[in-house]
Amino acid sequence: MGYAVKEIFYTLQGEGQHAGRPAVFCRFALCNLWTGREADRARAICAFCDTDFLGTDGPDGGRFATAEELADAVEACWPAGFQDRRFVVCTGGEPLLQLDAAAVESLHGRGFEVAVETNGTRVPPQGIDWLCVSPKIGTELVVSQGDELKLVYPQEGGDPAQFEHLRFASFRLQPMDCPDVESHTRSALEYCLAHPNWSLSLQTHKQLGIR
Numbered sequence: 001m002g003y004a005v006k007e008i009f010y011t012l013q014g015e016g017q018h019a020g021r022p023a024v025f026c027r028f029a030l031c032n033l034w035t036g037r038e039a040d041r042a043r044a045i046c047a048f049c050d051t052d053f054l055g056t057d058g059p060d061g062g063r064f065a066t067a068e069e070l071a072d073a074v075e076a077c078w079p080a081g082f083q084d085r086r087f088v089v090c091t092g093g094e095p096l097l098q099l100d101a102a103a104v105e106s107l108h109g110r111g112f113e114v115a116v117e118t119n120g121t122r123v124p125p126q127g128i129d130w131l132c133v134s135p136k137i138g139t140e141l142v143v144s145q146g147d148e149l150k151l152v153y154p155q156e157g158g159d160p161a162q163f164e165h166l167r168f169a170s171f172r173l174q175p176m177d178c179p180d181v182e183s184h185t186r187s188a189l190e191y192c193l194a195h196p197n198w199s200l201s202l203q204t205h206k207q208l209g210i211r
């Protein structure tokens, strides 16, 4: 079987509670809510995606036959000589189409804390250290607990209140990046001010001009 990975890179986590923290990003290929092809975007279940996850041709991307090979590739991106506070963010595409307990275990074996960014439509494997769920309106959410619920805002039919009963340690609104991002940022921050159980998540890597 193995793992199809678009790219692996070292950067700062740009979003959510860990924003600013150095991390290796492992971007898995494929998603269940969009093919990744621009021609299909308009009819995709998730049509606002800001990411190219198609194929395995990105920097340090490829097909990894085993969990150990995948973990080797992640470890190779962490600065040499630093053993502590190793952090990997598994994203995509939808990482939970591929990330399994064996991969989490191999990453743990190399000292990585394992974070996942998921759309919440697939059951996560055991052992994940930080679970960030970003629900997409019109899909069935099968993950009802985690560390962070990060809702892209606004989404049609996506009243944040519908998620508040779920067991997440924090709730965040992330302004939808598109030509209207400024007005979306304004409305997200106004929502947070009026509903202080929600916090704002900005995509700081885009402001910083890093990956």
Ligand SMILES: C[S@@+](CC[C@H](N)C(=O)[O-])C[C@H]1O[C@@H](n2cnc3c(N)ncnc32)[C@H](O)[C@@H]1O
Pocket: 031, 048, 049, 050, 051, 091, 092, 093, 094, 095, 117, 118, 119, 120, 133, 134, 150, 152, 174, 175, 176, 177, 178, 203
């Ligand atoms: C590209 S997705 C990959 C992980 C997973 N498929 C998911 O949707 O959570 C990573 C994060 O970017 C967010 N995102 C995607 N497109 C966005 C956009 N146009 N504006 C703001 N956030 C976006 C997603 O909601 C998710 O939190």
Ligand SMILES: Nc1nc2[nH]cc(C(=O)O)c2c(=O)[nH]1
Pocket: 011, 012, 013, 014, 015, 025, 051, 091, 092, 117, 205, 210, 211
């Ligand atoms: N720097 C940086 N932070 C991120 N946080 C979540 C991302 C993602 O695409 O999942 C992302 C990303 O693509 N880059």
Ligand code: SF4
Pocket: 031, 032, 033, 034, 046, 047, 048, 049, 050, 051, 053, 092, 093, 094, 119, 136
């Ligand atoms: S679920 Fe995530 S990766 Fe898939 S299309 Fe939506 S934002 Fe992109």
Ligand SMILES: [Mg+2]
Pocket: 050, 051
């Ligand atoms: Mg991104």
